[in-house]
Amino acid sequence: MELILEPWPWYVSGTCIALILLVLTLLGKKFGMSSNLRTACAAMGAGKKVKFFDFNWQADKWNLLVVLGAIIGGYIGHNFLSSSKGVDLNPETVEELNNLGFTDAGKYYMPRELFDYDVFFDFKKMALLIIGGFLVGFGTRYAGGCTSGHAISGLSNLQLPSLIAVIGFFLGGLTMINFIFPLIF
Amino acid sequence: MRSLLYLAVGVFFGIVMVKSEAASWFRIYEMFKFQSFHMYGIIGTAVVFGLLFTQLIKRTGVKSFFGETINIKDKEKSVKRYIIGGSLFGLGWALAGACPGPMYVLIGAGYLPVGVVIFSALIGTYVYGLLKDKLPH
Numbered sequence: 299m300e301l302i303l304e305p306w307p308w309y310v311s312g313t314c315i316a317l318i319l320l321v322l323t324l325l326g327k328k329f330g331m332s333s334n335l336r337t338a339c340a341a342m343g344a345g346k347k348v349k350f351f352d353f354n355w356q357a358d359k360w361n362l363l364v365v366l367g368a369i370i371g372g373y374i375g376h377n378f379l380s381s382s383k384g385v386d387l388n389p390e391t392v393e394e395l396n397n398l399g400f401t402d403a404g405k406y407y408m409p410r411e412l413f414d415y416d417v418f419f420d421f422k423k424m425a426l427l428i429i430g431g432f433l434v435g436f437g438t439r440y441a442g443g444c445t446s447g448h449a450i451s452g453l454s455n456l457q458l459p460s461l462i463a464v465i466g467f468f469l470g471g472l473t474m475i476n477f478i479f480p481l482i483f
Numbered sequence: 484m485r486s487l488l489y490l491a492v493g494v495f496f497g498i499v500m501v502k503s504e505a506a507s508w509f510r511i512y513e514m515f516k517f518q519s520f521h522m523y524g525i526i527g528t529a530v531v532f533g534l535l536f537t538q539l540i541k542r543t544g545v546k547s548f549f550g551e552t553i554n555i556k557d558k559e560k561s562v563k564r565y566i567i568g569g570s571l572f573g574l575g576w577a578l579a580g581a582c583p584g585p586m587y588v589l590i591g592a593g594y595l596p597v598g599v600v601i602f603s604a605l606i607g608t609y610v611y612g613l614l615k616d617k618l619p620h
Binding site for chain 1: 500513576
């Protein structure tokens with residue numbers, strides 16, 4: 299039990315993710331966590347106006363169930379299976395984040411500066427979350443997948459397009475953190 | 484019955500995301516700064532075993548649990564959509580600190596502001612659908 303309550307090492311976590319890919323493939327589905335956004339748009343009636351969402355989303359209802367499970371899993375993992383809420387970051391990372399104004403870097407699971415309830419009343423932080431989310435939704439559909447669909451499922455199937463997408467992920471991520479973060483934080 | 488299976492896979496996924504810390508904003512920052520092996524270790528291990536499982540499934544032609552043929556599709560060939568779309572996603576991933584899977588997990592963990600991220604991700608997906616034919620692929 300003690301072992302479960304501690305943060306899991308990377309090799310255990312990576313193996314678990316591969317098992318999820320295995321199970322979903324054996325269920326005749328695929329491991330990709332962003333398609334559900336398209337399914338959700340279609341389920342809310344977006345297909346009436348936009349062709350991209352005009353498909354038989356009922357057949358993709360399974361990915362909404364996976365989402366529901368992920369929410370429950372997040373609740374269980376955070377509330378019952380974690381003895382500490384902190385993240386053991388590289389001290390260098392902590393120092394950099396402190397300098398950017400993230401005073402509790404690593405002491406909590408998420409930075410309070412962006413995910414505490416008072417951000418709902420902070421225009422700038424709300425704007426950052428909205429822009430971040432928009433880019434995630436727009437970018438994943440444009441690229442046809444996210445970390446799970448490309449970096450894990452796609453690379454596992456030796457897909458060159460997925461490798462190109464992963465290079466794109468890093469181009470974007472490195473630009474954000476190295477060039478845009480110093481301007482916005 | 485099938486519904487319960489998908490739900491269970493989701494629950495396991497959620498727990499793995501929390502416990503691996505892959506859902507932590509801090510870990511994503513650290514990854515893009517190349518200051519820790521942690522995230523690379525997770526993705527690397529997942530790809531090594533994923534490759535093994537995928538190749539085994541393809542070569543043995545094993546059927547799904549429900550007796551259907553398993554068809555692992557190839558990704559459509561292109562460079563533009565993957566580089567442009569991927570970069571846009573990367574910008575968002577680093578800023579919001581969450582990719583689509585962890586977003587849901589974090590809501591479950593009680594970080595309600597992530598709801599804003601999910602909502603705007605839905606809007607982003609919708610806008611992509613609107614503009615799809617006008618964008619370079």
